[in-house]
Amino acid sequence: MDQTRKTPDTLRSARWFAPDDLRSFGHRSRMMQLGYSEADYMGRPMIGILNTWSELNACHSHFPERVKDVKRGILQAGGFPVELPTLSVDETFTKPTSMLYRNMLAMEVEENIHSHPLDGVVLMGGCDKSTPGLVMGAITAGLPMIYLPAGPMLRGNYAGQVLGSGSDAWKYWDERRAGNISDAEWTGVQGGIARSAGTCMTMGTASTMTAIADAMGLTMPGASSIPAADSGHQRMGADCGRRIVDMVWEDMTPDVIVTEASVRNAALVAMATGCSTNAVVHLIAMARRAGVALTLDDLDALGRTTPLIANVRPSGKDYLMEDFFYAGGLRALMAQMASLLDTSCMTVTGKTVGENLKDAVVYNDDVIRPLSNPVYKEGSLAVLRGNLCPNGAVIKPAACDPIYYQHQGPALVFDSYPDMKAAIEDEDLEVTPDTVLVLRNAGPQGGPGMPEWGMLPIPKALIKQGYRDMLRISDARMSGTSYGACVLHVAPESYVGGPLALLKTGDIVRLDLENRRLDMLVDDSEITRRRAAWVAPEPKFERGWGWMYSKHVGQADTGCDFDYLQRDFGAAASEPDIF
Structure with a gap:
């Protein structure tokens, strides 16, 4: 990219640490309290690693190790890594739904970025609402960012049968209700359906949303397909760390990447993968944070003309995300449908979509079908x-x-x-x-x-x-x-x-x-x-987050974002004038 490179004195973090004044004295003093000398961080891009790990989020259980890989890459590239924990919006244990807290995560991400001496961020997520929440907040904050997807877990297995997250749970539950399987079989399915760290290995919401981030250009190419347990996932983590440092020097901000064309690419890829219905509400919200007025009608039009070519459950019949990865992953799928995409879109690599797809190969054309032999003639939704x-x-x-x-x-x-x-x-x-x-x-x-x-x-x-x-x-x-x-x-x-x-x-x-x-x-x-x-029901909340949520959340057709967080409510937040 032909951009003016930043210099150490123009780093955002330099505003905290470089001046010879009392406030910067305090900042440098506290860094010393943390055990760092000025040689560790002065003049280096400070990279925030926003980590959505928690001990109740099985999808992200490998993140304490993965963050080490990210830090390694940042240090190798001459940056200074700092880990900031953020809200872990897991779907399994959070009731009534993690969707209630997606916007809370987005707000936390935006405020974390604005309020700390960060020059760029690596976003670590994967479980359903973490991808849109992280991306929405980072788009609004506007600093260089790269998304690290958690990756799908390994295939499930029980009694010689391959099990898919969720999809087979519903299937076997119906058989149990019908009296067709025993307690022992039900327990066997329970123990075999989730065998490693990582997100659901069907094309559920997690894999859908990480694929959308990938297709939008926000991840290392094909990162969304790498299984969480694969050593390639560790290498990808380090790649993210190295690349975000270069993005800071290049001043590559989200507005360069998230455009009307890249959002359309993401929607097309979503349709071709057999995406989750949740893609609708999240993609609309993500797009609108970037000022792209994506609508339901836009998505329906794309759905009518985009063949579903990923033969992955539940829309596909035979395969899971591990098979999809071995077949070439998202890069192979995007190469297969390149004629439908705008391959000139810029990505976090500093290269275009087309450049990132040059050597992509489909290794199994039953898993990733050609456009001429789709799983379903139209898109997923x-x-x-x-x-x-x-x-x-x-x-x-x-x-x-x-x-x-x-x-x-x-x-x-x-x-x-x-x-x-x-x-x-x-x-x-x-x-x-x-x-x-x-x-x-x-x-x-x-x-x-x-x-x-x-x-x-x-x-x-x-x-x-x-x-x-x-x-x-x-x-x-x-x-x-x-x-x-x-x-x-x-x-x-x-x-x-x-x-x-x-x-x-x-x-x-x-x-x-x-x-x-x-x-x-x-x-x-x-x-x-x-x-x-008709009589309106009584309000559900009198205080707290629920009250705020109910007063400001939009309807499904507009992405369920808060009215005061969208672009059309006002200009994106500017840097606080505190120096």
Whole structure:
């Protein structure tokens, strides 16, 4: 890149340490207290390593070791590494959902960067919400940044069967509910489905979001595909450390990388991978932090024309992320679809997408298909509109039974997750395969935080008859490892008076995927009457983070970011004038 290189005296960190004044005396004194001499850090780029490790985040359990690799690379390149712990938004243990805290992570990242003497940052994440949270905050902060993805865990295994995170858990749970597997088999699956550090090894939300960051140019090329347990992941960590130091000297900031074209590349790659439905809400939020006005309609248009070519569960049928890596990984997939991409986009390497893909090879064209032989002719996602979702809803056609692409049936409506959970275990529940299960009050405010409740369980009465899919609708999200005929992210959500709040049990609901429609077959006059009678629910929070969240979170169609954190609320935060 033809840019003026920084010099030691123009480093941002020099403002803390270089002046001969009382404040800088205090800063240098405290560095000495930490055991450092001026030779360790003066005139060197100070690199913040923002680490989302915690002892309750299994996906990031290798980060205490990986951060050592990053530090090694930074030191080799002449930088000075400092590790800053940040909020660990794991999906497994955080209730009701880590999505409630994605924006908290984004705020913490932005404020950590602004308030400390950092010249650049390495972002360490992977579990679902950590990627968008880290990237959103770093984009807004505006310093050179590089993203280090946690990497997928190894394949699951039980009794000679390959297991995929989440996807096989749902499958075996249904078989257990049907009485088809024993306690011992269930325990065996439990112990075999997560065998190493790393994120879910299906193309769930974690692998989707790290692939998006990779395709956007924010990682070392292909970094998102490297399994967490592979020694290549250690080498990639050191590469990140070395490269971020050069990025500081080159003054390569996120605005050079995250552009309208690179966001489009990321969306295309997401569609081609069979991405999680969560990609919609996160990608929109990430894009808007960079001033790119990505919309649901943009994503639907790309989905209609982008073949799904990654044969990875749950949208694919046969393979997992480890197989995807051995087949060539994300670089190979991007090379396979290079004709659809803008290969002139700049990346953190200082090279273009096209330059980074030059030697990419597909080693197994059943795992990474050519465009001429896709897993599914269109992309992973489709956006619906209609009188149930005027602002949009999302479905994953490749992961559901095609018989539901055109479907009409009576609604069975639940107002809460506990009510739904209890009802579906009732073997006398009045339900048929045509019934449309509906869960409402599970959106951004109603959940709160839009939990992953959207893959409503098949009622036990139908499970025992052999049914494994049915049409389900909610204003919730679902795990990226989930599958089935699930309509999600209904906007506006029912909790704020969206049309889903007006639906009644017995109303006929019609899904028309080809025409992207989702409607309740209820007269407009009746809908108007119901709306006039609707009473808003009591607020869920009176104080704290929940109160702040409920006052400022956006709806699913706009990315669920806080209104005051988006570009259109005001200019991006400037450096504090404290020196």
